[in-house]
Amino acid sequence: MPAFRVSRRIEIDAGHRIMTHGSKCRNLHGHRYVIEAECEARQLHADGEQTDMVVDFGFLKEEMMRLIDAPCDHGFIAASADDELLSLFAPQGRDADPWLAEIRGKVAASGAALTVETRMLTKLYVVPFQPTAECLAKHWYGLLAEPVKSRSDGCARLVSLRVWETPNCMAEYAPG
Numbered sequence: 001m002p003a004f005r006v007s008r009r010i011e012i013d014a015g016h017r018i019m020t021h022g023s024k025c026r027n028l029h030g031h032r033y034v035i036e037a038e039c040e041a042r043q044l045h046a047d048g049e050q051t052d053m054v055v056d057f058g059f060l061k062e063e064m065m066r067l068i069d070a071p072c073d074h075g076f077i078a079a080s081a082d083d084e085l086l087s088l089f090a091p092q093g094r095d096a097d098p099w100l101a102e103i104r105g106k107v108a109a110s111g112a113a114l115t116v117e118t119r120m121l122t123k124l125y126v127v128p129f130q131p132t133a134e135c136l137a138k139h140w141y142g143l144l145a146e147p148v149k150s151r152s153d154g155c156a157r158l159v160s161l162r163v164w165e166t167p168n169c170m171a172e173y174a175p176g
């Protein structure tokens with residue numbers, strides 16, 4: 001079946017580590033992540049402000065900035081299971097255990113937790129998985145799928161979400 005596809009990229013800077021990695025990715029390090037959302041529609045909008053579009057690139061950018069850039073850019077992305085790492089971020093003068101329990105509660109309830117109530121007031125985004133490119137692609141796909149549908153008045157669907165960690169390394173999530 002023929003279809004139209006459009007895609008939009010944003011770039012963010014964020015730190016992470018893969019605690020189970022056998023080599024250098026165990027270290028705290030950062031990436032300029034490139035994130036690309038691809039959307040598809042069988043038919044273009046027939047009328048309104050998105051006439052002859054799958055979804056307005058501007059709407060797609062707004063949603064990617066709200067859901068991905070705002071919580072993660074210039075932040076640190078951490079796995080909720082990474083006790084050693086999270087203890088480094090616990091605010092000074094506070095017992096780390098209740099702080100961590102609160103964050104894990106938010107992760108369990110909402111799928112992720114954003115806080116700047118940390119040591120050095122660092123922006124911290126905690127997720128219930130290891131922050132590999134694959135898992136981040138699936139996570140961001142999950143956040144973006146519904147807004148793509150609603151901002152396109154049901155015309156478009158999110159086909160895939162790609163995450164480049166480096167110019168040479170990309171992971172894609174596409175539920176099919």
Ligand SMILES: Nc1nc2c(c(=O)[nH]1)N=C([C@H](O)[C@H](O)COP(=O)(O)OP(=O)(O)OP(=O)(O)O)CN2
Nearest residue numbers: 018024025031131132133134165166167168169171
């Ligand atoms: N399948 C995956 N493999 C790796 C991931 C990942 O998310 N999914 N992540 C890492 C590290 O985080 C690392 O930053 C990237 O690894 P690597 O290719 O070794 O990085 P380079 O700096 O060598 O990349 P180049 O662009 O080739 O210089 C490891 N593996």
